[in-house]
Amino acid sequence: MQDNNEDEYLMLSGIQHFIFCKRQWALIHIEQQWEENVRTVEGQHIHIKADQPLIREKRQNKLIVRALPIKSTELGATGICDVVEFIQNDKGVSVFNSKEKYLPIPIEYKRGKPKKDDSDVLQLTAQAICLEEMLLCAVDTGYIFYNEIKHRVEVPISEENRIRVRKMFKEMHHFFNNNYTPKVRTGTFCKSCSLQHICMPTLMTKQSVSSYIERVLKE
Amino acid sequence: MRKLLNSLFITSPDVYLTLNGENIVVKKEESDIGRVPLHNLESIYAFGYSGASPALMGACAERNISLVFLTKNGRFLAKVIGESRGNVILRKAQYRISDSDSLSLLIAKHFIIGKVYNNKWILERMTRDYPLRIDLSMFKEVSRELSKNLIEIKNATDLELLRGYEGQAAILYNKVFDQMILQQKEDFFFKGRNRRPPMDNVNAMLSFAYTLLANDTAAALEAVGLDAYVGFLHRDRPGRVSLALDLMEELRGVFADRFVISLINKKIVNKNDFFVKENGAVIMIDEARKKFLKAWQDKKQEKIKHPFLGEKISWGLVPYAQAILLARHIRGDLDGYPPFLWK
Numbered sequence: 399m400q401d402n403n404e405d406e407y408l409m410l411s412g413i414q415h416f417i418f419c420k421r422q423w424a425l426i427h428i429e430q431q432w433e434e435n436v437r438t439v440e441g442q443h444i445h446i447k448a449d450q451p452l453i454r455e456k457r458q459n460k461l462i463v464r465a466l467p468i469k470s471t472e473l474g475a476t477g478i479c480d481v482v483e484f485i486q487n488d489k490g491v492s493v494f495n496s497k498e499k500y501l502p503i504p505i506e507y508k509r510g511k512p513k514k515d516d517s518d519v520l521q522l523t524a525q526a527i528c529l530e531e532m533l534l535c536a537v538d539t540g541y542i543f544y545n546e547i548k549h550r551v552e553v554p555i556s557e558e559n560r561i562r563v564r565k566m567f568k569e570m571h572h573f574f575n576n577n578y579t580p581k582v583r584t585g586t587f588c589k590s591c592s593l594q595h596i597c598m599p600t601l602m603t604k605q606s607v608s609s610y611i612e613r614v615l616k617e
Numbered sequence: 618m619r620k621l622l623n624s625l626f627i628t629s630p631d632v633y634l635t636l637n638g639e640n641i642v643v644k645k646e647e648s649d650i651g652r653v654p655l656h657n658l659e660s661i662y663a664f665g666y667s668g669a670s671p672a673l674m675g676a677c678a679e680r681n682i683s684l685v686f687l688t689k690n691g692r693f694l695a696k697v698i699g700e701s702r703g704n705v706i707l708r709k710a711q712y713r714i715s716d717s718d719s720l721s722l723l724i725a726k727h728f729i730i731g732k733v734y735n736n737k738w739i740l741e742r743m744t745r746d747y748p749l750r751i752d753l754s755m756f757k758e759v760s761r762e763l764s765k766n767l768i769e770i771k772n773a774t775d776l777e778l779l780r781g782y783e784g785q786a787a788i789l790y791n792k793v794f795d796q797m798i799l800q801q802k803e804d805f806f807f808k809g810r811n812r813r814p815p816m817d818n819v820n821a822m823l824s825f826a827y828t829l830l831a832n833d834t835a836a837a838l839e840a841v842g843l844d845a846y847v848g849f850l851h852r853d854r855p856g857r858v859s860l861a862l863d864l865m866e867e868l869r870g871v872f873a874d875r876f877v878i879s880l881i882n883k884k885i886v887n888k889n890d891f892f893v894k895e896n897g898a899v900i901m902i903d904e905a906r907k908k909f910l911k912a913w914q915d916k917k918q919e920k921i922k923h924p925f926l927g928e929k930i931s932w933g934l935v936p937y938a939q940a941i942l943l944a945r946h947i948r949g950d951l952d953g954y955p956p957f958l959w960k
């Protein structure tokens with residue numbers, strides 16, 4: 399994904415779907431099967447934040463920017479950072495319209511509490527990769543704020559997670575380019591999947607259609 | 618499986634439909650005569666020439682509620698379609714199949730296998746439930762013929778042959794149709810299908826039932842992202858929902874025909890529900906139409922076990938389940954289209 403074909407950019411928020419179930423991701427992002435499709439969901443996301451001061455808020459040594467659109471050519475992905483805190487730092491970079499130098503720290507807001515899987519962490523890592531690419535600087539840490547515990551958790555942006563994010567987007571692009579919706583091993587997680595009635599997880603363990611017809615006609 | 622929501626039937630021709638907040642408001646001469654929350658609705662059918670406000674149309678399109686306008690007699694006039702769900706990949710795959718006779722044949726065969734199999738079992742059920750009221754040997758004979766017909770359908774090598782076998786099956790089934798009418802025989806009889814216009818009470822009801830079924834099926838296909846106008850068995854014709862007609866083949870007998878027959882046999886309708894025009898065309902009176910729609914709605918809530926999915930769903934969701942299964946086959950998840958085989 400080195401060209402600038404921005405139409406093919408995938409949504410960063412898809413990481414959580416992809417980790418939950420690759421098929422769910424494909425149904426949403428390739429087949430656009432969503433009661434209210436993802437675009438509107440992201441739209442609401444922006445909307446909530448846009449009610450707050452959109453541009454920068456300056457607090458001592460910090461610039462706080464909300465709903466910052468980001469992208470990465472390397473990942474071929476695009477999305478929105480809930481909040482980016484730019485911390486004044488001599489090793490930082492100059493940002494548009496300011497004299498000082500800053501280092502960016504992405505902060506992701508989650509409604510619930512910390513999850514068992516690492517989809518939040520990987521999403522934050524992907525945001526860090528985007529910010530590094532757009533600002534030409536290093537981002538080695540970020541935060542996730544969990545509303546249920548009203549607490550932010552510090553997350554180091556590790557090399558290992560960067561590799562996982564890159565691998566994941568590679569795989570997503572591969573599916574996307576081939577319009578391929580994977581059949582996956584279904585499981586108890588299907589019970590909490592909002593796309594059950596479209597996916598029909600039972601189909602994946604089903605008899606073939608030809609044997610179904612043969613069997614019924616013989617009865 | 619998704620929830621089956623209600624259909625709202627607007628049967629007075631002189632009302633106007635508007636949006637108020639999250640509600641549909643039915644207005645008659647400036648006063649509100651009804652109000653229903655949109656979130657309970659799956660479809661709205663307006664019979665007659667009532668109008669609707671653009672705001673309501675927009676709200677329906679956004680929420681995927683099908684808003685359909687029909688004439689008083691149930692002939693389709695127009696429907697509101699929102700921004701397409703962007704499923705061009707699925708649709709292109711559908712068009713590729715539709716353009717190829719050999720690929721179309723594979724799916725079309727399954728529609729017809731479903732239709733003939735279900736019709737055979739309608740007859741088998743009659744022999745079980747009413748052995749003393751019907752010509753048993755004739756029913757058994759027709760059922761055997763339909764079984765032979767099924768094998769021919771399975772082996773059909775082109776679409777023309779398939780249509781031929783379907784025609785033969787229809788003749789066989791129609792031969793005993795009249796015998797399934799067990800009550801009010803002097804007013805309700807079936808001598809053959811006629812529809813433009815229907816010339817007897819039974820045909821008037823069949824036409825109405827098929828229109829409702831075609832609308833439900835078309836809405837289900839559009840909801841899963843397929844193009845209801847591009848079929849595999851029915852040829853393309855402007856304004857014809859060919860794929861909806863294809864998909865409803867398996868449901869005509871088992872849903873619509875049985876429904877109409879039960880209205881007669883249970884004496885829910887009677888001869889006073891119909892009106893004969895000067896030229897012999899038969900029209901249902903408004904009251905009859907209301908009874909019909911009410912019973913139709915009740916029938917849609919009845920549960921059955923889906924033969925392929927093995928899940929309990931309501932009859933009303935069957936077109937939707939079949940539309941999903943068809944889409945899943947077109948996308949390559951399933952090795953074929955599994956027809957709805959009822960017994």
Ligand code: SF4
Pocket residue numbers: 418419420421422423425582583584585587588589591592593594597598599
């Ligand atoms: S129902 Fe199960 S297999 Fe299907 S998309 Fe959801 S989680 Fe994945």
